[in-house]
Amino acid sequence: MPTMTTFQFGKHKKSTNHGKPVKITVLGQSAVGKTALCVRFMTRRFIGEYDPTLETTHQFRTFVDGDPGPVDFEILDTAGQAENYLTQSQIKWADAFIIVYSVTDRCSFDEVMRLKFIINKTKDREVAVLIVGNKIDLTFDRMVSKEEGEKLAKSLNCSFLEISVRESYDDVKYAFLKVYHDMKHLTKRTSSPKLFVRSKSSAQIRGLTPEVPRPRERSMSVVHQVPLPQMDQFMSSLNE
Numbered sequence: 487m488p489t490m491t492t493f494q495f496g497k498h499k500k501s502t503n504h505g506k507p508v509k510i511t512v513l514g515q516s517a518v519g520k521t522a523l524c525v526r527f528m529t530r531r532f533i534g535e536y537d538p539t540l541e542t543t544h545q546f547r548t549f550v551d552g553d554p555g556p557v558d559f560e561i562l563d564t565a566g567q568a569e570n571y572l573t574q575s576q577i578k579w580a581d582a583f584i585i586v587y588s589v590t591d592r593c594s595f596d597e598v599m600r601l602k603f604i605i606n607k608t609k610d611r612e613v614a615v616l617i618v619g620n621k622i623d624l625t626f627d628r629m630v631s632k633e634e635g636e637k638l639a640k641s642l643n644c645s646f647l648e649i650s651v652r653e654s655y656d657d658v659k660y661a662f663l664k665v666y667h668d669m670k671h672l673t674k675r676t677s678s679p680k681l682f683v684r685s686k687s688s689a690q691i692r693g694l695t696p697e698v699p700r701p702r703e704r705s706m707s708v709v710h711q712v713p714l715p716q717m718d719q720f721m722s723s724l725n726e
């Protein structure tokens with residue numbers, strides 16, 4: 487049974503997005519930390535154990551530096567278990583996506599590519615997708631390197647971060663703000679043909695959004711504007 491939670495802080499009655507919340511679907515295999523990520527963003531707390539999620543929508547209002555008022559988010563925490571798996575409506579619903587894998591679980595990393603292809607097939611326009619490699623605090627259990635994560639994200643035309651939901655609230659907040667800014671940037675770009683003329687460097691894009699605090703020791707790539715490779719081309723490039 488889908489559930490809904492609401493966290494609204496502050497005395498501001500109106501949000502910057504005028505009652506049209508930013509809808510983010512969080513995807514990824516079971517136990518990669520999707521619920522931990524959502525709960526950490528909304529409550530700042532890391533809570534160790536959760537029941538496996540069926541599907542939960544969180545409504546959350548927070549301030550984003552640079553925006554005049556608070557921003558309303560709606561975050562869909564999806565079920566990672568195969569039997570409850572992804573429906574097209576969960577993808578159609580969203581404005582932007584976070585795909586989570588665990589750096590300690592190669593299967594969850596392999597799943598990222600499949601999820602991105604489902605997003606591409608379902609959405610009829612380019613959308614902001616952030617790939618998050620979680621659990622970097624588990625240094626000795628790491629199975630997926632940062633370079634592999636970066637390479638995959640670049641090939642799939644996505645932004646990328648490695649984080650530890652357990653260790654850092656700042657990283658978690660940054661992830662949500664990053665996907666929010668990517669989404670705003672894409673919307674601006676698609677409604678302003680001039681911006682297609684030259685793609686911007688990551689430094690320039692960061693310059694456009696200097697408000698997002700950028701914790702140290704983090705890798706990030708911006709949304710790339712190259713066409714998405716076909717699956718077979720992509721697979722062979724990974725083996726190079």
Ligand SMILES: Nc1nc2c(ncn2[C@@H]2O[C@H](COP(=O)(O)OP(=O)(O)OP(=O)(O)O)[C@@H](O)[C@H]2O)c(=O)[nH]1
Binds near residue numbers: 534
């Ligand atoms: N060490 C470590 N453990 C984490 C981290 N993030 C989440 N976990 C743990 O990973 C386990 C799974 O976290 P969940 O948030 O329930 O994972 P999920 O992806 O929502 O799982 P489903 O609901 O089954 O789809 C829990 O035991 C968390 O405490 C992290 O950054 N570091």
